[in-house]
Amino acid sequence: MSAAVAVAVLVAGGVFLVLQRGLVRLTLGFVLLSNAANVILLASGGMARRDPPLPGTAGAGDTADPLPQAFALTAIVISFGITVYLLSLARSDRDDDTEDDP
Amino acid sequence: MSAPTLPLAVAVPLLAAAALMPVRRPVVRRAVLFGVLSALSIYYAALVAAVADGSVLATAVGGWPGGVAITFAVDAFSALMLSATALATLLCAAFAAASGDDDRRWFAPLVLILTAGVAGALSTSDVFNLFVFLEVSLVPSYVLIMMSDDRRRRTAARVYITASLLASTLFVSGVALAYGTAGTTNLAALVPAEVRAAGAVLLTALAVKAALAPMHGWLAQSYPYASPAVAAMFSVLHTKVGLYAIYRVYTLMLDGDPAFGPVAVAVCALTMAVGAVAALGPGELRPILSFSMVSTNGYIALGAALSAPVGLAAGIFYLLNDVAVKGALFLSAGAVEHRHRTGRLAGLGGLARREPVVALAFLVPALSLAGMPPFSGFVAKFALVRAAMSEGRHFAAGVAVAASLLTLAAMVKIWQRAFVADPERARAPVAPVGFGLAAPALILGAVTVVLGPGGEWLLALCDVAGRGLADPTGYVEAVLGP
Numbered sequence: 001m002s003a004a005v006a007v008a009v010l011v012a013g014g015v016f017l018v019l020q021r022g023l024v025r026l027t028l029g030f031v032l033l034s035n036a037a038n039v040i041l042l043a044s045g046g047m048a049r050r051d052p053p054l055p056g057t058a059g060a061g062d063t064a065d066p067l068p069q070a071f072a073l074t075a076i077v078i079s080f081g082i083t084v085y086l087l088s089l090a091r092s093d094r095d096d097d098t099e100d101d102p
Numbered sequence: 103m104s105a106p107t108l109p110l111a112v113a114v115p116l117l118a119a120a121a122l123m124p125v126r127r128p129v130v131r132r133a134v135l136f137g138v139l140s141a142l143s144i145y146y147a148a149l150v151a152a153v154a155d156g157s158v159l160a161t162a163v164g165g166w167p168g169g170v171a172i173t174f175a176v177d178a179f180s181a182l183m184l185s186a187t188a189l190a191t192l193l194c195a196a197f198a199a200a201s202g203d204d205d206r207r208w209f210a211p212l213v214l215i216l217t218a219g220v221a222g223a224l225s226t227s228d229v230f231n232l233f234v235f236l237e238v239s240l241v242p243s244y245v246l247i248m249m250s251d252d253r254r255r256r257t258a259a260r261v262y263i264t265a266s267l268l269a270s271t272l273f274v275s276g277v278a279l280a281y282g283t284a285g286t287t288n289l290a291a292l293v294p295a296e297v298r299a300a301g302a303v304l305l306t307a308l309a310v311k312a313a314l315a316p317m318h319g320w321l322a323q324s325y326p327y328a329s330p331a332v333a334a335m336f337s338v339l340h341t342k343v344g345l346y347a348i349y350r351v352y353t354l355m356l357d358g359d360p361a362f363g364p365v366a367v368a369v370c371a372l373t374m375a376v377g378a379v380a381a382l383g384p385g386e387l388r389p390i391l392s393f394s395m396v397s398t399n400g401y402i403a404l405g406a407a408l409s410a411p412v413g414l415a416a417g418i419f420y421l422l423n424d425v426a427v428k429g430a431l432f433l434s435a436g437a438v439e440h441r442h443r444t445g446r447l448a449g450l451g452g453l454a455r456r457e458p459v460v461a462l463a464f465l466v467p468a469l470s471l472a473g474m475p476p477f478s479g480f481v482a483k484f485a486l487v488r489a490a491m492s493e494g495r496h497f498a499a500g501v502a503v504a505a506s507l508l509t510l511a512a513m514v515k516i517w518q519r520a521f522v523a524d525p526e527r528a529r530a531p532v533a534p535v536g537f538g539l540a541a542p543a544l545i546l547g548a549v550t551v552v553l554g555p556g557g558e559w560l561l562a563l564c565d566v567a568g569r570g571l572a573d574p575t576g577y578v579e580a581v582l583g584p
Contacts, residue, residue, distance in 0.1 A: 018268070023260065030267055037274045044282030067170070068281060071230055075274050078237045082267060085244055089259065 003043040010036035023090035027083055034079035041072040105159040108174040111142060111184070111221040112235075119214035131210040132199055138214060139192040142221070146185040153181050156566045158580035160227065173288060175227035175581045179418060179567035183224050183346050186425040190338035191217055193542035197433050198331035200538035201440045206249050212242035216339065223343050227581045229277050229304065229355075230287040232347060233270070236311070239343065240266050243336065250329040258327035265320035269310035276303030280355070289350065290574075290581035294357035301355035302362070308351065311344030314403055315373040318396045322380070325395075326388035326445070330436025333388060338429040341399055345421055349406045349414070353571045366407035371501040373400025378508035387435040387445040387520065390512055391428075394471060397505055398424055401486060404502070408493045415568030416485035419561055423470075423478040423553060430467035430546035434460055437539040438520070442532055447516065451525035454517075460535040461521050463543035468517065470550040472510035478553035485561070 010032045017029025045065035053063040118138045122131055153159060153176060162171035176184070195213060198204040219239025226232050244266075247259045277287055280300035284292050294301075313321040321341070325333045356362055377397025384390050402424065405417010437460050438453065439445040454461040470477035473484075483506055490499040553560060570577060 018264070026260075026264065030271070033268075033271045037271050037278070040275050040278040041281075044278040046282070068278070071274075071277070071281070071287075074230075074234060078234070078241075078270075081241065082244070082263075085241075086263065089248075089256070089263075 003039055003047055007036045007039050007043075010039065023086065027086040027090065030079070030086070031083055034075065038072045038075055041068050041075060044068050105161040105174075105176075107145075108159065108161050108176060108225055109163050109172070111145065111225065112218045114138060115142070115214040115218040115221070119211040119218070122211045122214065126207070128205060131207075132204060135195055135204070135210040135213060136192070139188060139195060139217065142217070143185065143188045143192055146181060146188050149176055149181040150178070150185050150563070153178050154563060154566065156570055156576065158570070158577050160580040172231055173227045173581060174225045175290070175577065176225050177567065177570045177577055177580075178563060179346075179349065179571060180224050182418065182422055182563060182567060183342070184221060186422050187220055187224070187339055187342065188217070190425050190429045190546065191220075191335060193429065193545055194331055194335040194338065194433065197334060197436065197539065197542040200536065200541075201329075201331055201436070203249070203329050203331040208245065209249065212246050213335070215239075215242040216246070216335070220339050220343055224346060227289050227577075228287050229280060229289055229292075229351070232289075232350075233274050233277055236273070236343070236347075237270060239339070240270065243340065246332045246335075247324065247328045249332060250327060252327040252329075254327040258324040261320050262324035265310060265317075265324075269307045272310070273304060273307035276300050276307055279303055288581065289354045290578040292355050294355060294359065297355050298359060301351060304351050304355065305348060305362075308344050308348045309369065309403075312341050312348055312399050312403065313344075313373075313396050314369055314399060315376045315396070318373065318376065318399075321396055322384075322389055322392040325392045326386065330388075330432070330440050334429055334432035334436055337391075337395060337432045338425050341395065342421060342425060345399060345402050345406075348403055349417070349571060352406045352409065353414070354574055354577075363407065363409065367404065367495050367498050370400045370404040370407050371498045373397065373403065374501050374505040375400075378505035378512070381512040382508060382515070385447050387439060387447070387450075387516060388432070389445075390516060391431050391435055394431075394509055394512060395428060397509060398428065398471070400505075401483070401502060404490065404495075404498060405486060408489055408495065409572070410489065410493055411565075411568045411572040413486070413489040413493060413568075414571045415561070415564045416482070416489045418567050419557075419564040420482040420486055422560065422564070423482045423550065423557075426546045426549040426553070427467045427470045427477075427479055430463065430543045430550065431471060433543035433546065434464040434467070434540070437463070437535045437543060440539065441535045447519040450520040451523050452521075454521040457534045459537065459544070460540045463540050463547055464521070465517065466547040467543070467550055468513040470547075470554075472513050473506040474510070476551075476554040478550045478557055481554055481557055481561070 014029045014032035017025045045068035050064045051062045158177045160175040162173045216239050219235050222235030244263050247262050280297045281287050284296050310317040374397050377393050381390050381393035402421045405413050470479035473479050487499045487502050
């Protein structure tokens, strides 16, 4: 449930920012949206029914599923790279608004 | 041809791109680019021969068990798409060499990374790896689209990146939903009854990538303002890979679910109609072609929406035919734009008399796009409309015929104003388009001529591919192992 609320808040903020004109805001919007996707990825491993992988807490079958974490890590790397590229695009002109562009 | 070599098609271009990064000599970059693309084309032709009987080659990298390993699987559909895209990329690279686009230092490495991503997306059997490979093909594209002299390139790049990134985010969410319900992301192991909702999310994301209406707006705002070589390359790679993934996901994850049929057919009919009507509007070469491309994508997706072997086979033939047709159109229009420095129809005129070679290079694919016999576009449209009729989708078949008439009108408009009519005002004489610039479009145009009357063998191959998609037992067995 907490994951669902987190995704809802992240997507709401992300959609709001993506609809703005400035490229920096748009980039930040995508940061929020990709974080929402990462939370969904982590939640797909079944966060509620898992125990932390610490000695003495649970059997091996109940510990966190590593595969969605690997997925999320991959997705984080990709979105980080694209964020840097978007920010460099925003920096490459005197301002980040495209209002004057044809 | 053995299955363990499949990952090389991804690894070799990636390694070549990494090796080219520090290279400063243009001749070396060009030689490596053409060498790798030619080698891949030959390799894929051998793959087609190996899977032409309907067999499936599958391998799991490093021998890890399924679910952890990166799996590759190539059936007839994958092999045909790999061959077509590799050949078209090679010709687009030849155009870039002739037009000077590849003088930019990062052009060759980026095209190689793009090639690797496309090869991976077309040969993976895992939805998460499909996401990763789609990203590998998109990230270099974000840079390639900025390598343009058009002053609108910043807006184009912004629209393109925004649309692609939204689609990717939605796609990875769909992958998460599939994993959450099924506990695997291997396409072969996903049971259609369990992952329908996840499959619908994935299809929505792929519909954005394939520019299906009503998510088609980004395409005509971005492709026309990339450099001609890059736009041609995108037109034969990106939306085509999206359509390939739609075929794969729709047949494997939704199993041609009848609940989705009417919606999918309606989306395809809308896409055909909207693209064809919108193509009548613009007064520039490549925006018209971009809207026609939206319309064509509706035709191709209709093959998947029919989800019967005959419809799938017709759609696959249309997809392969369109790699040649759309590539030839964008390359010939690009040759005109490169030489005349404008794509506005009002600024051109009289090209047919002064430059018969490039006029021919445009006219043949234009007629093929509109579905005129004897070109391959006619065979594709005929097979698709017949499949739609036999599946009882009469309305979609009617829209398909009407939309091709509108497409013909758009092509006649270009032909009349840019090639036949006298220029509106006298202009300084421009050197005619050289043979090097026109040759890639001519070769792709020749393909569509040959595939018209002589496409029987390809139709037979598409039939094998279509049956492999409609009944994925062989694919599933090959991927999951005995």
